[in-house]
Amino acid sequence: MTGRALAFIVAAVLGVPFLCVAGLLSITGVASGCSMPTSPDGGVGRYDAEQVHHAQVIVTVGVQSAVPVRGQVIAVATALQESGLRNLGNLGDRNDHDSLGLFQQRPSQGWGTPAQLVNPEYAAAAFYRKLVSIPGWQMMPLTVAAQAVQRSAYPDAYAKWEPDAVALVEVVAGRLPGSGSPSEACATSGGWMRPVPGAIVSGFRTSSRPGHDGVDIAAARGTPIHAAAAGVVIRVACNAHTRDGSPHSCDIDGHPVDVLGCGWYVELRHPDATVTRYCHMLRRPHVEAGEQVTVGHVIGQVGSSGHSSGPHLHLETHTGQPATKTNAVDPIRLFAQRGVDLTAP
Structure with a gap:
């Protein structure tokens, strides 16, 4: 300048x-x-x-x-x-x-x-x-x-x-x-937004998947994943392993039975103390821990790493840090409270 x-x-x-x-x-x-x-x-x-x-x-x-x-x-x-x-x-x-x-x-x-x-x-x-x-x-x-x-x-x-x-x-x-x-x-800055377009194909803790702590949003491989709100990156990690505990690469597709874990994922902490988690990314995310992001910032791409049957975004929302099963809440409800309808076509 x-x-x-x-x-x-x-x-x-x-x-x-x-x-x-x-x-x-x-x-x-x-x-x-x-x-x-x-x-x-x-x-x-x-x-x-x-x-x-x-x-x-x-x-x-x-x-x-x-x-x-x-x-x-x-x-x-x-x-x-x-x-x-x-x-x-x-x-x-x-x-x-x-x-x-x-x-x-x-x-x-x-x-x-x-x-x-x-x-x-x-x-x-x-x-x-x-x-x-x-x-x-x-x-x-x-x-x-x-x-x-x-x-x-x-x-x-x-x-x-x-x-x-x-x-x-x-x-x-x-x-x-x-x-x-x-x-x-x-949708590119300010407030909250849907991190990817697409239909929800698996809900939060349903009767068929009571341990599912988020929602799955269908999206094509390589679709940009956007930060749902402004915040700071608190975790960038690869979490993938076989059922016997052996490590599994996050740079290749996982499996819905043989591989466990979130694959490549990012966690963001937002000003209201909520945490969002974005799983199964295609490759190492585009952000690093400690980085400040605005809403709409591209943090990674949709993939199928970890415990996954095909390309999609697994999205979790938590009411505090660290993000655990005990503070996981339904993303549809949390986003609705912030004026965003995750179920919209």
């Missing part, structure tokens, strides 16, 4: 506080909801009408280019970091090299001509072209995907803008015809 962009970011964060479903939040916090107050002049939260207009341009170009909502959130967060959602021209001595526009793209690096890069529609389309060319970008944390496009000197700086970007996309998508459900943006 450039020095002059820092000045615009400082300006951007001045104003009314970000409002979330659960209350007030500072810009450096983790979102617990997905709404911002709007003003009569077209502003949203701390952002004025000009900034909201640029966010709307970015989302519109994303919709027209068939870029998923996650990509639109990444693009808006990147523009917040690089320019404060201002379409910056050449600022003379304050300019960082030849950086221009919403994304601070440089003509000398092949992004386009100066005239093109100060055209918000062109700049957004150029950003998306690069983003979608990156293998696996949809499974990357936002800051990793943004950095893969931008190659910034501050590779970790994008992450803090994710909650605001989500809220802005949520608002402006609601104003656009044909943009899809704005709640898709909210």
Whole structure:
């Protein structure tokens, strides 16, 4: 990020506080909801009408280019970091090299001509072209995907803008015809969300499986698994062994009879002290113990490691740490209490 962009970011964060479903939040916090107050002049939260207009341009170009909502959130967060959602021209001595526009793209690096890069529609389309060319970008944390496009000197700086970007996309998508459900943006940050789409194929402690301490959600092999809520990673482990106690690799499929254990799994502790556990991942998870994650962060991929008959996510919810059988509760009920229907099609 450039020095002059820092000045615009400082300006951007001045104003009314970000409002979330659960209350007030500072810009450096983790979102617990997905709404911002709007003003009569077209502003949203701390952002004025000009900034909201640029966010709307970015989302519109994303919709027209068939870029998923996650990509639109990444693009808006990147523009917040690089320019404060201002379409910056050449600022003379304050300019960082030849950086221009919403994304601070440089003509000398092949992004386009100066005239093109100060055209918000062109700049957004150029950003998306690069983003979608990156293998696996949809499974990357936002800051990793943004950095893969931008190659910034501050590779970790994008992450803090994710909650605001989500809220802005949520608002402006609601104003656009044909943009899809704005709640898709909210599902990427703030509150709680379903970790994977799919039907529940085995319930919590049913009569046929009284020792089943979670629910099984059907999903294709390789489907990204998202953190159901913001929190900290407290465990990343391989738990797989044969019935005689011999170790079994978590990097290959398990078996519903001969192999026991959760396979590759992750546990997250959330601010309300609940713990979520995600089992049977395809390979070693994408996160490490001690890492902070936001809701929607991709933590791994659906697989069939451990005690498993085929690809699915085994999801558990616990009311405390350590997560044990005694504090396991029905995920359907816990998620419903947080406004998420795990049984929805």
